[in-house]
Amino acid sequence: MKALFLNCSLKTSDEPSNTDALYKEAEAIFDKEGVETESVRLADYKIAYGISDDEGNGDEWPAIFEKVKAADIVVLGTPLWLGEKSSIATLAIERLYGGSGLTNDLGQSLYYNKVGGVVITGNEDGAKHAAASVLYGFSHIGITVPPNVDAYWVGEAGPGDSYIEANGQKNDFATGHAKTMAHNLVHFARIFCDNPIPAKGNTME
Template structure:
């Protein structure tokens, strides 16, 4: 049984720049690989993603390419840095675009993101990790993703300006690494569970695609 994980990095840096958020995401990837999970990281800043709340905004919009990867995945992790205590603008945009497909349904007539699980990775040298995680996980739950317990992992530095995750050797932080492990294994467990026992259609078939 093949399980696929897609990790969307909402860093504002393009793919040729080092990303603290992606560095922490690689800790999850290493566990996925040990458990035979197919993984892919997508740097959202490398794509031309149009503003809007539909699955395809046309006019050279590259979101549909990312959306196809989301549809093929069993596990979705959205990673974001913190800016002014909030998730990044790209993280917000990704959720808006995912929400644009919330009227689509699967073969059972359920919301299209049913039987997919999701988690969140956050990095920053300022406060806001739990706020960003709560916002992202609620948004993903609201559009149909299953959110297992403890599927947020984060690293933040001391108050005020200072070194970020890589420079501060965040991968040696016991709390962050423990929560990365808990998140990743819970995502794997629930993804396998939903593969074997998908959510039944009784009581949650969408009428008229809304």
Template sequence: MKALVLNCTLKTSPDPSNTEALAHVVVEQLEKEGVIVDVVRAVDLDIAPGVTSDAIRAGDAWPGVHEKLLRSEILVIASPTWLGRPSSVAQRVLERMDAMLSETDDEDRPVAYNRVAGVVVTGNEDGAHHVISEVSGALADIGYTIPGQAWTYWHLGPGPGPDYLEEERGREWSHRTGRAMAANLYGVAQALAARPLEAPPQ
């Protein structure tokens, strides 16, 4: 089984990413279950704006990401909170994924069927539940199955403050929730593999 983590931080590599650090807790738990995990920092790629899976311009990296999505049974969108919302990078990723609504597999099922998804959020202000709701709602629209408690987040409440990598407070809860998230994603992915959803009735 394969998983893809799309880290939607605004920080380019090699800058440390708080969001990627928390997502790594989920990655570790998935790897313990034998899942092969690929982590992609979307901001490092030239992803053109648009709503197609095909390349929009020369150098558009989205088709490669789309291929990774189709090879993965598990997807994790990881985003920081900015102005109480998902990052602009996360929004661009979801807009490109919108094209998957009209894509089907060999059995005429939406390509996101029988795949599961979850969300990781970091930030030093509140808004995590709003980000989780927006991203989870978009992924469900595309066709992903969202298991119960398929998320984890870390923040220190309203206002500015230290980042996840600078602060130990709250980490234990976020890590425990992240491990539960990974277990739920893996469990539901296994169930869908054993008994896949059929094409929707016409």
């Protein structure tokens, strides 16, 4: 099985990501369970605005989309800004939505039999709101959302340290949720590998 982490930090990969640091707790579980993992920092790429799977003119989303199609588990990670998921996270959801008209061999949404979760960090409120937005987006396009697949850490309101600087890895609630998320995602992904969703009643033809 393969797990793909779409890191929607506004920072490129030459800078540390708090969201990535929390995701590492889940990644460790994936590794133990024999799940191949890959992390993509979307800020490193030129991703066009739009709601198709390829916007052309140098759009680098199609290469990322190939990784999504190959994944059994998709985890989106985002920081919080003004209590909302990042602009890149919104862009990622829009581009995923752009591929929702594509189908598998049974005529179902291409995202059927994939499972998804979300990782959020920030130093202000909004984690549950952002999680709800991301997970609804996943469910709407056909990605299955198992229970307890939102892992988050937030610090005090206003400017301040975020996950890494505040030693968030010592927060049992945040790290515990990341581990629960990973276990539940792996369990449901294995179910779908052995027993995919039947095509009856949910094809797009």
